[in-house]
Amino acid sequence: MDKSFIFGKATYGDNFTDREFESLRLSENFRSGVNTIIVSPRRWGKTSLVRKVAKIINDEETEVKVVSIDAFLCRSEIEFYHVFATEIIKQTSNKLEEWLDHAKKFLARLSPKFNFSSDSSVDFSISFDLAADWQSESDVLNLPQKIAEEKNITIVVCIDEFQQIAEFSDSKNFQKKMRSVWQLQDKVSYCLYGSKMHVLSGMFSKQSMPFYKFGDLMFLQKISTQDWITYICSRFEKTGKQISSELAEKICDSVENHSSYVQQFAWLVWTKTINLAGNEEFDEAYDDLLTQNGMLFSQYVDGLSSFQLNFLKVLADGIESGFTNSDIIKRYNLSSSANVARIKKALEKKELIDISGQKVTLIDPVFKIWLQRELL
Numbered sequence: 203m204d205k206s207f208i209f210g211k212a213t214y215g216d217n218f219t220d221r222e223f224e225s226l227r228l229s230e231n232f233r234s235g236v237n238t239i240i241v242s243p244r245r246w247g248k249t250s251l252v253r254k255v256a257k258i259i260n261d262e263e264t265e266v267k268v269v270s271i272d273a274f275l276c277r278s279e280i281e282f283y284h285v286f287a288t289e290i291i292k293q294t295s296n297k298l299e300e301w302l303d304h305a306k307k308f309l310a311r312l313s314p315k316f317n318f319s320s321d322s323s324v325d326f327s328i329s330f331d332l333a334a335d336w337q338s339e340s341d342v343l344n345l346p347q348k349i350a351e352e353k354n355i356t357i358v359v360c361i362d363e364f365q366q367i368a369e370f371s372d373s374k375n376f377q378k379k380m381r382s383v384w385q386l387q388d389k390v391s392y393c394l395y396g397s398k399m400h401v402l403s404g405m406f407s408k409q410s411m412p413f414y415k416f417g418d419l420m421f422l423q424k425i426s427t428q429d430w431i432t433y434i435c436s437r438f439e440k441t442g443k444q445i446s447s448e449l450a451e452k453i454c455d456s457v458e459n460h461s462s463y464v465q466q467f468a469w470l471v472w473t474k475t476i477n478l479a480g481n482e483e484f485d486e487a488y489d490d491l492l493t494q495n496g497m498l499f500s501q502y503v504d505g506l507s508s509f510q511l512n513f514l515k516v517l518a519d520g521i522e523s524g525f526t527n528s529d530i531i532k533r534y535n536l537s538s539s540a541n542v543a544r545i546k547k548a549l550e551k552k553e554l555i556d557i558s559g560q561k562v563t564l565i566d567p568v569f570k571i572w573l574q575r576e577l578l
């Protein structure tokens with residue numbers, strides 16, 4: 203079905219807009235074997251972008267294979283090795299004998315076992331007993347290089363939600379192992395991306411960290427209002443409805459061009475529109491947007507201390523800096539400037555705020571509107 207708007211999962215095809223510059227940069231990196239790191243807040247469009255470029259490369263190039271791995275569910279180094287080995291083997295071939303052959307040849311030391319899912323002959327996972335010795339671990343990390351040599355291709359390994367790795371125990375050591383193996387591979391490049399900005403920035407821009415200067419660091423920006431307007435108007439038209447560019451712009455403005463919310467908001471307006479969208483449909487959709495996301499926001503708030511909540515009030519009030527000012531500390535009951543520093547750290551860890559220099563902002567624009575309605 204041709205959906206008018208897509209949100210809540212990675213988007214594709216006609217529902218993907220703009221990002222031409224980023225797509226080009228990424229596909230150049232993929233073709234020429236340059237490592238890439240992509241960072242942005244959640245739901246701005248990283249997964250959609252990488253998927254789009256991966257598909258283009260896999261369709262167009264016979265000598266480059268892009269493999270996609272999601273680290274989101276990996277809870278430990280061992281789990282990561284399993285997922286890594288499984289996906290590399292699965293996605294670099296579509297022939298059973300080749301899968302078995304690659305595992306046997308390149309993971310011999312680990313005695314790999316294939317576990318096929320009962321309802322499919324092509325879906326499997328690979329397991330092995332990983333004695334934590336360096337040789338077996340590097341065999342797994344070297345798998346893409348071995349397969350690339352064997353098939354005479356180059357491989358791009360994309361790892362989504364890469365920040366997950368920072369949660370593993372003794373993560374820095376694991377990162378050291380990865381980097382030391384990966385940097386010697388001449389037929390494999392990596393695209394590592396994810397959302398926890400402060401975690402990822404720490405992994406890639408701190409000199410003391412193993413992945414320092416690993417590759418081309420991309421901070422994904424928001425899609426421009428002009429591109430969104432074109433997109434929204436054309437999606438309405440394609441489905442026999444209409445919206446003015448002014449109203450489309452108003453949609454973008456109210457959610458600060460946040461990719462997922464622009465799509466969700468536009469979709470809500472679209473569902474309420476019979477022929478031409480107007481202010482009435484806009485207002486109803488705006489209320490729905492807040493209601494639909496409100497459940498989640500209540501959960502965010504339930505998990506906060508009263509100091510943290512007080513600090514969110516400051517931000518919802520539009521104040522972005524000067525929090526240690528005694529006036530603000532008193533007015534919003536924040537206790538002390540040392541406490542403010544602690545609050546900021548905790549909220550950053552929860553991915554609710556972004557700190558850049560002295561400036562602090564709420565990451566989620568709809569959460570901000572919701573806070574203004576509920577708290578002020």
Ligand SMILES: Nc1ncnc2c1ncn2[C@@H]1O[C@H](COP(=O)(O)OP(=O)(O)O)[C@@H](O)[C@H]1O
Binds near residue numbers: 210218221246462465
């Ligand atoms: N290029 C794009 N064009 C249109 N909508 C997009 C685009 N990128 C992202 N979106 C919207 O944002 C949502 C989240 O995108 P996703 O790629 O999952 O983000 P991330 O991986 O950064 O969390 C998508 O469901 C879609 O609604």
Ligand SMILES: [Mg+2]
Binds near residue numbers: 245248249250362
């Ligand atoms: Mg994603």
